Amino acid sequence: MVAPIITYNVLTEDHGMSEFSALLISSAWPVLDSVISVAWRRKLDEFAVVTMVFLVITAVVSLVGAHSARALLIKDSGVTGLFGLLCLGTLLAPRPLMFYFGRKFATDGTPESTAWWNGLWQYEGFRTTMNRMTLVWGVTYVAEALVRVVLAYLLPTKTMVVVSPIMIYVVLGALGVWTALYGKRSQAEGERRAAEAAATS
DSSP: OHHHHHHHHIIIIISOOOHHHHHHHHTHHHHHHHHHHHHHHTOOOHHHHHHHHHHHHHHHHHHSSOOSHHHHHHHHHHHHHHHHHHHHHGGGSSSOHHHHHHHHHHSOSOHHHHHHHHHGGGSHHHHHHHHHHHHHHHHHHHHHHHHHHHHHHHSOHHHHHHHHHHHHHHHHHHHHHHHHHHHHHHHHHHHHHHHHHHHHO
């Protein structure tokens, strides 16, 4: 979050670069972070694939259309909005996106742990939890994108360079905390129901 802000300020204030060019260069930091992460782990899973796909989308939309700083900020918001729409779209698929994200973080990647996670799909409570998580993530990111588009028109570019990444990480952090708490509550509820079923059988 800090590196793009510093890069933008250095390029515009110390080197006299245009706002658009500085924004484009400073956006390379997330790309570099993802490439290093994949190279370090030497493993390309669903989470890494989704990350790389949206980085490619970001690069493409940054190079087409109007070449202005405001347009670039709006396009960045469009990427998170597109992720939200992807979440909502997967609710119509056999399994929602959060099922695959959950498998990424809840298992160690071994065939045994992956099979265990896949087997949970047979339980109605688990399916409800994954669908609800996906719905919340999708709606939140669509709303976040809309708010950032409005702010891109209301605030100066220099201010939005600071506000935009802060919003991204605050929303991600809030969703992460909510997901962890909701997941624990759903797990406790499932264990309670299983205990009641075992007691009555």
